Amino acid sequence: xxxxxxxxxxxxxxxxxxxxxxxxxxxxxxxxxxxxxxxxxxxxxxxxxxxxxxxxxxxxxxxxxxxxxxxxxxxxxxxxxxxxxxxxxxxxxxxxxxxxxxxxxxxxxxxxxxxxxxxxxxxxxxxxxxxxxxxxxxxxxxxxxxxxxxxxxxxxxxxxxxxxxxxxxxxxxxxxxxxxxxxxx
Amino acid sequence: xxxxxxxxxxxxxxxxxxxxxxxxxxxxxxxxxxxxxxxxxxxxxxxxxxxxxxxxxxxxxxxxxxxxxxxxxxxxxxxxxxxxxxxxxxxxxxxxxxxxxxxxxxxxxxxxxxxxxxxxxxxxxxxxxxxxxxxxxxxxxxxxxxxxxxxxxxxxxxxxxxxxxxxxxxxxxxxxxxxxxxxxx
Amino acid sequence: xxxxxxxxxxxxxxxxxxxxxxxxxxxxxxxxxxxxxxxxxxxxxxxxxxxxxxxxxxxxxxxxxxxxxxxxxxxxxxxxxxxxxxxxxxxxxxxxxxxxxxxxxxxxxxxxxxxxxxxxxxxxxxxxxxxxxxxxxxxxxxxxxxxxxxxxxxxxxxxxxxxxxxxxxxxxxxxxxxxxxxxxx
Amino acid sequence: xxxxxxxxxxxxxxxxxxxxxxxxxxxxxxxxxxxxxxxxxxxxxxxxxxxxxxxxxxxxxxxxxxxxxxxxxxxxxxxxxxxxxxxxxxxxxxxxxxxxxxxxxxxxxxxxxxxxxxxxxxxxxxxxxxxxxxxxxxxxxxxxxxxxxxxxxxxxxxxxxxxxxxxxxxxxxxxxxxxxxxxxx
DNA sequence: AATGAATGAGAGTTCATTCAT
DNA sequence: TATGAATGAACTCTCATTCAT
Numbered sequence: 001x002x003x004x005x006x007x008x009x010x011x012x013x014x015x016x017x018x019x020x021x022x023x024x025x026x027x028x029x030x031x032x033x034x035x036x037x038x039x040x041x042x043x044x045x046x047x048x049x050x051x052x053x054x055x056x057x058x059x060x061x062x063x064x065x066x067x068x069x070x071x072x073x074x075x076x077x078x079x080x081x082x083x084x085x086x087x088x089x090x091x092x093x094x095x096x097x098x099x100x101x102x103x104x105x106x107x108x109x110x111x112x113x114x115x116x117x118x119x120x121x122x123x124x125x126x127x128x129x130x131x132x133x134x135x136x137x138x139x140x141x142x143x144x145x146x147x148x149x150x151x152x153x154x155x156x157x158x159x160x161x162x163x164x165x166x167x168x169x170x171x172x173x174x175x176x177x178x179x180x181x182x183x184x185x
Numbered sequence: 186x187x188x189x190x191x192x193x194x195x196x197x198x199x200x201x202x203x204x205x206x207x208x209x210x211x212x213x214x215x216x217x218x219x220x221x222x223x224x225x226x227x228x229x230x231x232x233x234x235x236x237x238x239x240x241x242x243x244x245x246x247x248x249x250x251x252x253x254x255x256x257x258x259x260x261x262x263x264x265x266x267x268x269x270x271x272x273x274x275x276x277x278x279x280x281x282x283x284x285x286x287x288x289x290x291x292x293x294x295x296x297x298x299x300x301x302x303x304x305x306x307x308x309x310x311x312x313x314x315x316x317x318x319x320x321x322x323x324x325x326x327x328x329x330x331x332x333x334x335x336x337x338x339x340x341x342x343x344x345x346x347x348x349x350x351x352x353x354x355x356x357x358x359x360x361x362x363x364x365x366x367x368x369x370x
Numbered sequence: 371x372x373x374x375x376x377x378x379x380x381x382x383x384x385x386x387x388x389x390x391x392x393x394x395x396x397x398x399x400x401x402x403x404x405x406x407x408x409x410x411x412x413x414x415x416x417x418x419x420x421x422x423x424x425x426x427x428x429x430x431x432x433x434x435x436x437x438x439x440x441x442x443x444x445x446x447x448x449x450x451x452x453x454x455x456x457x458x459x460x461x462x463x464x465x466x467x468x469x470x471x472x473x474x475x476x477x478x479x480x481x482x483x484x485x486x487x488x489x490x491x492x493x494x495x496x497x498x499x500x501x502x503x504x505x506x507x508x509x510x511x512x513x514x515x516x517x518x519x520x521x522x523x524x525x526x527x528x529x530x531x532x533x534x535x536x537x538x539x540x541x542x543x544x545x546x547x548x549x550x551x552x553x554x555x
Numbered sequence: 556x557x558x559x560x561x562x563x564x565x566x567x568x569x570x571x572x573x574x575x576x577x578x579x580x581x582x583x584x585x586x587x588x589x590x591x592x593x594x595x596x597x598x599x600x601x602x603x604x605x606x607x608x609x610x611x612x613x614x615x616x617x618x619x620x621x622x623x624x625x626x627x628x629x630x631x632x633x634x635x636x637x638x639x640x641x642x643x644x645x646x647x648x649x650x651x652x653x654x655x656x657x658x659x660x661x662x663x664x665x666x667x668x669x670x671x672x673x674x675x676x677x678x679x680x681x682x683x684x685x686x687x688x689x690x691x692x693x694x695x696x697x698x699x700x701x702x703x704x705x706x707x708x709x710x711x712x713x714x715x716x717x718x719x720x721x722x723x724x725x726x727x728x729x730x731x732x733x734x735x736x737x738x739x740x
Numbered sequence: 741a742a743t744g745a746a747t748g749a750g751a752g753t754t755c756a757t758t759c760a761t
Numbered sequence: 762t763a764t765g766a767a768t769g770a771a772c773t774c775t776c777a778t779t780c781a782t
Contacts, residue, residue: 026210039764041759041766042765045763109286110211148360151357159343173340223745227745229773398775398776478721493722496721526710533663533709541706542706600767603753
C-alpha cells in the first residue's frame with residue numbers, strides 16, 4: 001500500500017457513508033467525488049468503475065470486521081462465553097453507531113442480483129461471520145447446532161438493523177443481543 | 186398496433202415483481218411497461234409517476250397481508266396457539282414462494298430515506314404486522330412482553346428473508362418459524 | 371353554425387384564456403379539456419388539432435374586434451374625432467380588462483415562425499385594424515400619413531400591452547390612448 | 556468522436572439566436588446542443604438547466620445593452636440631444652439587425668408568468684433602459700415627464716419590434732425613432 | 741359526441757465513463 | 762494525478778393524437 005493510501009482510503013470511507021445512507025444506486029460518482037473534494041473524473045484514477053469502488057468498500061468493511069470482530073473467535077485465554085460477549089459487544093456498538101446500517105446487508109437487497117462480484121464478496125463476509133460465531137459456539141453446541149445458531153444470530157442481527165432504519169428504536173436490537181450473550185452463560 | 190386494455194391491477198402485480206427482484210431504482214418505467222405489454226408513456230395514464238406506482242404496490246401488498254395474514258389475529262373460535270401457527274404458516278409460505286423477498290422490507294433500505302410517503306406506508310405495514318402478532322401473544326405474555334416478542338419475530342423474519350436472497354437455504358427461516366409456532370404451545 | 375355552438379364557443383373561450391395567460395405552447399390540450407370539463411380525447415371531436423383550435427381562437431377574437439371595434443370606423447352620423455375616441459375607448463377597455471394581453475400579438479412572438487396559417491390570420495387581423503384606423507384618419511391626414519399614423523398607433527398599443535404584462539402599471543397605456551384621442555381634436 | 560471545447564459564450568450566443576427566432580419553448584436543449592456541435596447532455600456541463608441557460612442569455616443581452624447602449628446616457632461631453640440621438644441610433648441598428656427581435660421582450664409574453672427569475676431579470680433590463688432614457692430627458696422635461704416619456708419610448712420600441720416580426724416593413728420603427736431623436740432638438 | 745386507454749415521439753435531466761490537457 | 766469538457770445511453774415524464782367502445 002503506497003503513500004497515497006490515505007487518499008484512497010478516504011474515498012472509500014466517504015463512499016461507504018454515502019452508499020449506506022443514500023443507497024448504492026442513489027449515490028452517484030459525482031456525489032462521492034464531491035464528498036471527498038475531488039471532481040468526478042478524478043475518481044477514475046483511483047477506481048476503474050463505480051462497481052470497482054463499491055467492491056472496495058465491501059472489502060474494506062469486511063476487512064475491518066475480520067480484524068476487529070471475527071478475530072475475537074480466535075483470541076487466546078478467553079472462555080467461549082467471554083468471546084461471545086465481546087463479539088456481541090463489538091457488533092452492537094458498531095451498528096448502533098453506524099449510520100445507514102450494514103452496507104453488505106443493504107447490498108443484498110439492492111444489487112446482488114445483477115452483480116456477481118458483489119454477491120461473492122457479501123457471501124464471503126457472511127461466511128466469515130458465520131464461521132466466527134460457529135467457532136465460538138461449537139464447543140457447547142456441536143457443529144450442526146452451532147452453525148444453525150450462528151445463522152439465526154446473523155439473520156436476527158440483520159433484521160434488527162433493518163428495522164432500526166425504519167424506527168428509531170434500538171431496544172429490539174439490544175434485547176436480541178442480550179439473549180445472544182447469555183447463550184453460553 | 187393493437188390497443189389492449191391493461192388492468193391497473195396487472196400493472197401493479199408486474200411492477201411488484203420487478204421492484205422486488207431488480208429493486209425499485211433498478212427497475213425503470215420502461216421495464217414495467219414492457220412487462221405488461223405497454224409502452225413507457227402509457228403507464229402514466231394509470232399512475233401519475235413512478236413514485237405513485239411504487240406507493241400503490243406497497244399498498245397492494247399491505248392490503249393483501251391485512252386480509253390474508255394479519256386478520257388471522259382476530260379470527261373467532263381459534264386458540265392463541267392455533268392463531269400463531271396459522272399466522273406463521275401464512276408468513277412462511279408467502280415468503281418461501283415470493284421471489285425477491287419482502288418488498289416493504291427491501292424498500293426500507295432502498296428508498297425510505299428520501300421518500301416520506303414510502304416510509305409512512307412501510308411503517309404502517311409493519312405497525313399492523315406488530316399489532317396482529319401482539320394481539321395473538323398478549324393473553325399469554327402481557328402487553329409489554331407481547332410487543333417486544335412481536336418485534337423480535339418481525340425483525341428475525343425480515344433478517345431471514347434477507348439472508349435467503351443471498352443463500353439458497355431456507356432452513357434458518359423454517360427453524361425460526363418453528364420456534365415461533367411453539368411460543369404458545 | 372349548428373346548435374352545439376355553445377359548446378364549441380365555450381371551448382374556444384376557455385382556450386383563448388389559457389393561450390393568453392399561459393401561452394400557446396404552455397397550454398396543453400389536456401389543460402384546455404380540463405378547463406371546459408371534457409377529457410382530452412373529446413376535444414378532437416370539436417377541433418381536429420391543437421393548431422386548428424388555435425386558429426379558431428384567433429378567428430374568434432378577430433371577429434369580435436371586427437364587430438365591436440373595427441366597425442366603428444364605418445358608423446354613420448359620427449365625426450372622425452368621435453369615431454377615433456370611441457375606437458380608442460373600446461381598445462383601451464378591452465385590453466385593460468383582458469387578462470393576458472393580446473392573443474394575436476402574443477402569437478406573433480410565439481408561433482408565427484413555423485405556423486403559416488397563424489401568421490396569415492394574425493396579419494389579416496392587424497390589416498383590418500390598420501384599415502379601420504386609416505379610414506378614420508384619412509380625411510384629415512391623407513392616405514399616406516393616415517396609414518403611417520395607424521401603424522404607429524397599433525405598434526404603440528401592442529408595446530404598451532406587452533409592458534403591462536411585465537409591470538402592473540396602466541398609465542403609459544392610458545396616456546398613449548389619450549394622445550390618440552386628441553389626434554383629430 | 557472528437558472532443559471539441561465549446562465556450563460558454565458561444566453556447567449562450569447560439570441559444571440566444573434560437574430562443575429569439577424559435578421561441579424559448581420552441582427551442583429544445585437538443586436544438587441548442589446541435590447548434591453548437593455538442594450533444595444534449597453535454598450542455599449540462601455548462602448550465603445546470605434550460606432555465607439557467609435561459610437566464611444567462613437574458614443577462615448576456617442585458618449586459619451588452621448596459622455597456623453599449625444604456626451607458627450612452629452617462630457619456631461626458633455630450634449634449635442631451637446628442638446622447639438621445641446616439642442612444643436611438645444604437646437601439647435602431649441593433650434591432651434592425653437582430654433576427655428575432657428582442658429576446659427580453661419576447662420572454663415577457665412567453666415565460667414571465669411561471670418563471671420569477673426570468674421576470675426579475677427582464678424587469679431589471681427594462682428598468683435600466685428606462686433609467687437611461689430618463690437620465691437623458693430629465694434636464695429638459697423634469698423627472699415626472701421624463702419618466703413618462705421614457706416609458707412611452709420603450710413601449711413603442713417594443714411594439715415596433717413586434718410588428719417587424721409580422722411584416723417585413725421597417726418604416727414604422729424608423730419613423731418612431733426619428734420622432735424620438737427630435738425630442739430634444 | 742363522449743370516453744379513456746394506448747401510442748410514439750420528444751422533452752429535460754442524470755450519470756458512468758472517457759480522454760486531452 | 763488532477764482537471765473539466767465531452768460522450769451516449771438511460772431515465773422520468775409530457776404531449777398531441779388515435780381509436781375501440
